[in-house]
Amino acid sequence: MFDLLGIPPQVLFSQLLLGLINGAFYAMLSLGLAVIFGLLNIVNFAHGALYMMGAFGAWMLLNYLGIGYWWALLLSPLMVGLFGVLIERLLLRWLYDLDHLYGMILTFGLALVITGLFRNFYGATGMPYTLPPLLTGGHNLGFMFLPNSRAFVIASSLIVCLSTWFVIERTRLGSYLRAATENPALTEAFGINVSLLVTMTYGFGVALAGFAGVLAAPIYSVNPTMGSDLIIVVFAVVVIGGMGSILGSIITGFSLGIVEGLTKVFWPEASATVIFVIMAIVLMAKPAGLFGRSS
Amino acid sequence: MPLLAVKELEAWYGESHVLHGVTFDVPSGEVVTLLGRNGAGKSTTLKAIIGIMRRRKGSIRFSGKETIGLSARAIARSGIAFCPEDRGIYSSLNVEENLRLPPVVQDGGLSVDEIFDMFPNLRERLKSPGTKLSGGEQQMLAIGRILRTGAKFLLLDEPTEGLAPVIVQQIGRTIKELKARGFTIVLVEQNFHFASTVADRHYVMEHGRVVDMVPNADLAASAAKLSRYLGV
Numbered sequence: 152m153f154d155l156l157g158i159p160p161q162v163l164f165s166q167l168l169l170g171l172i173n174g175a176f177y178a179m180l181s182l183g184l185a186v187i188f189g190l191l192n193i194v195n196f197a198h199g200a201l202y203m204m205g206a207f208g209a210w211m212l213l214n215y216l217g218i219g220y221w222w223a224l225l226l227s228p229l230m231v232g233l234f235g236v237l238i239e240r241l242l243l244r245w246l247y248d249l250d251h252l253y254g255m256i257l258t259f260g261l262a263l264v265i266t267g268l269f270r271n272f273y274g275a276t277g278m279p280y281t282l283p284p285l286l287t288g289g290h291n292l293g294f295m296f297l298p299n300s301r302a303f304v305i306a307s308s309l310i311v312c313l314s315t316w317f318v319i320e321r322t323r324l325g326s327y328l329r330a331a332t333e334n335p336a337l338t339e340a341f342g343i344n345v346s347l348l349v350t351m352t353y354g355f356g357v358a359l360a361g362f363a364g365v366l367a368a369p370i371y372s373v374n375p376t377m378g379s380d381l382i383i384v385v386f387a388v389v390v391i392g393g394m395g396s397i398l399g400s401i402i403t404g405f406s407l408g409i410v411e412g413l414t415k416v417f418w419p420e421a422s423a424t425v426i427f428v429i430m431a432i433v434l435m436a437k438p439a440g441l442f443g444r445s446s
Numbered sequence: 447m448p449l450l451a452v453k454e455l456e457a458w459y460g461e462s463h464v465l466h467g468v469t470f471d472v473p474s475g476e477v478v479t480l481l482g483r484n485g486a487g488k489s490t491t492l493k494a495i496i497g498i499m500r501r502r503k504g505s506i507r508f509s510g511k512e513t514i515g516l517s518a519r520a521i522a523r524s525g526i527a528f529c530p531e532d533r534g535i536y537s538s539l540n541v542e543e544n545l546r547l548p549p550v551v552q553d554g555g556l557s558v559d560e561i562f563d564m565f566p567n568l569r570e571r572l573k574s575p576g577t578k579l580s581g582g583e584q585q586m587l588a589i590g591r592i593l594r595t596g597a598k599f600l601l602l603d604e605p606t607e608g609l610a611p612v613i614v615q616q617i618g619r620t621i622k623e624l625k626a627r628g629f630t631i632v633l634v635e636q637n638f639h640f641a642s643t644v645a646d647r648h649y650v651m652e653h654g655r656v657v658d659m660v661p662n663a664d665l666a667a668s669a670a671k672l673s674r675y676l677g678v
Contacts, residue, residue: 323546326539326543326546326547327547329536329538329539329543330536330538330539330547332538333536333537333538333539334534334536336498336518337498337528337530337534338547339498339517339518339519339522340496340497340498340518340519340521340522340528341522341527341528341547341548341549341592341595342519342522342523342548342549342551342595343519343547343548343549344519345519
């Protein structure tokens with residue numbers, strides 16, 4: 152086998168894989184944030200907490216009701232989505248005529264409340280979530296070992312992200328969504344129910360976070376702060392990709408995961424900060440983000 | 447009974463009171479213009495009728511039903527279609543998506559093919575982003591897309607603004623053809639000559655009120671009065 156700058160390929164590929172997995176989560180979370188920001192103009196700081204709720208949802212379904220991983224993949228995002236619908240209808244709805252900052256403060260507060268509640272009931276230490284039997288084991292690809300659980304996360308994230316992109320960019324429902332994002336007043340004046348679209352979009356965006364949470368449950372441990380740790384990086388990803396860009400957030404999410412993984416190989420000390428350095432550079436060169444439209 | 451009866455309509459942009467009791471009727475099947483200087487309240491009147499101006503009071507009866515308390519969505523669903531002054535073409539939608547965006551609210555709308563017959567330019571540009579079209583094509587798209595919906599009552603806000611004479615003529619032919627098909631149209635116009643070639647009657651607006659009505663047949667006789675109103 153070849154050696155790259157003295158780095159054994161096994162190390163390189165396993166870090167690449169870890170990067171891709173992180174990227175899969177960045178992509179799902181930043182996609183939800185982008186869709187929500189596009190239509191609602193709200194930076195959803197509660198996103199990390201809702202991701203955590205998705206993971207806890209899976210854990211509760213298993214431990215309280217005996218419902219396993221596969222059903223949890225469907226049910227937990229559904230519950231998080233419904234919770235999002237309630238948030239939108241009862242709280243966010245009142246803020247649309249106000250400055251962006253109010254939405255940020257409200258969702259930030261919500262994140263603190265949700266995280267606090269879960270910490271109160273479940274403590275700060277993580278709880279394990281066992282892998283379903285189908286995802287244990289893995290394949291030897293010759294140059295590296297690919298665990299099934301990891302392959303499943305990457306594949307599901309890709310499928311979910313690309314389906315979301317397809318629905319938004321290629322279907323009639325998606326054209327309603329794009330129109331409402333661009334000019335809500337006129338879209339409403341054509342007889343389209345923009346307020347329902349807004350509710351469904353928020354529900355869908357946070358359901359994506361919930362889905363990511365379920366995927367994360369068996370890989371990382373389930374704990375109340377898992378969302379707040381991740382969301383800071385995800386916000387950097389969104390800023391780099393450009394607020395509100397659908398394809399941009401998917402591509403940026405995966406690429407930055409890979410960049411982060413490669414940095415771990417070549418300059419491990421920088422791996423925690425590389426995304427923020429990229430963010431600073433992108434902000435200087437292209438303030439609207441790589442895929443953003445400057446307005 | 448007129449198809450649309452506006453009585454004592456008032457409207458506000460935030461704190462600024464812009465319509466001060468607008469009253470006029472639109473008989474079914476007519477083309478009616480709102481004339482007046484900039485800032486007289488013509489566009490605002492259209493926006494108040496379709497419900498984009500949310501802060502409004504008075505009475506707007508459409509087909510005998512009061513619509514003043516309805517949302518823009520409900521008003522559109524009752525069969526009124528609006529074409530805004532800035533044309534409102536969506537840049538994130540291609541031409542075909544723009545054309546098919548407004549939902550059908552009633553039977554009897556034009557088919558996409560009929561719209562292409564009216565505006566052949568659009569057929570060749572279906573996959574272009576909506577805002578990559580020329581100004582004239584964008585105006586055709588803006589009018590074309592509301593003809594699909596089945597709404598027979600159209601609010602057109604300055605459809606000829608900034609367009610080349612040949613396009614203005616094409617829009618004029620379109621308005622006449624729509625009238626022949628039984629559409630009722632309220633037109634806001636700065637181009638008085640154009641208005642006189644398509645309309646049945648003209649309402650003159652000043653300072654947020656309708657101050658006069660001139661049937662198109664009496665136009666020659668009222669020329670002096672109108673030019674005083676419009677300052678031309």
